[in-house]
Amino acid sequence: MRDHFPKLLCILLLVAAVACNTATNKQSATKTDTLHTAGDTTIDLDDVLENQVLTWEQQQALTPEQVIDLLKEGNEDFVNDRLTVRNYTKRVRQAANGQYPKAVILSCLDSRVPVEDVFHRGIGDIFVGRVAGNIVNEDMLGSMEFGCKASGAKLILVLGHEHCGAIKSAIDEVKLGNITALLEKIRPAVKTVQFDGERSTKNKDFVHAVCEQNVKLTIDKIRKNSPILADMEKNKEIMIVGAMYDMSSGMVTFLK
Incomplete structure (x- = not known):
């Protein structure tokens, strides 16, 4: 042994x-x-989303209506907490030599509206322009023309939101530095909105009505001040639409 x-x-x-x-x-x-x-x-x-950044051929095949549907689907994912981790490092490399986004989204500056997350989009998916009160000026119009005419985006979305500080400041006629000139661009929405009731920031319904009116007037300004974008919409190459973001639920409601 x-x-x-x-x-x-x-x-x-x-x-x-x-x-x-x-x-x-x-x-x-x-x-x-x-x-x-x-x-x-x-x-x-x-669980990592491995989809590729959009190619030129894929972008060109999309219709404006399909882009709206994709944004609605993405927002539903956001509302229901179905966000997916994206392969960001890989997408950075893929998008380095070119970009073919689906849409241009004009949003407020508000930090509580994370636009890409709201629509469950990643690198290379959408152009995002941000300014307090989601107003439009010459620079923003030029950016939109670049996004659509030069880069092929199929949709312009003006995204307003509830409890907007810029809207409230315009209602209260705040005057402070360069903010004064910015708020003057929102004042037409305060003056022209049809509303029965107390027209002050104490009335949440009035504030909401002004927010929606501001989105609609911004769309009107885009069409009026950019013949390029107006012609593209007329030829059904793009759509210009508005929507409101609900702070409480995260839901985006498209305006008619």
């Missing part, structure tokens, strides 16, 4: 080594199937 003990010990050590190696391989395989993030959070690679 003693003579066989060294051989038995070698066999046991060999079996232990194989078992250890197998466990290590399994652990490595598990690691390759998992994307580790900060802290203790781990994300399965199966």
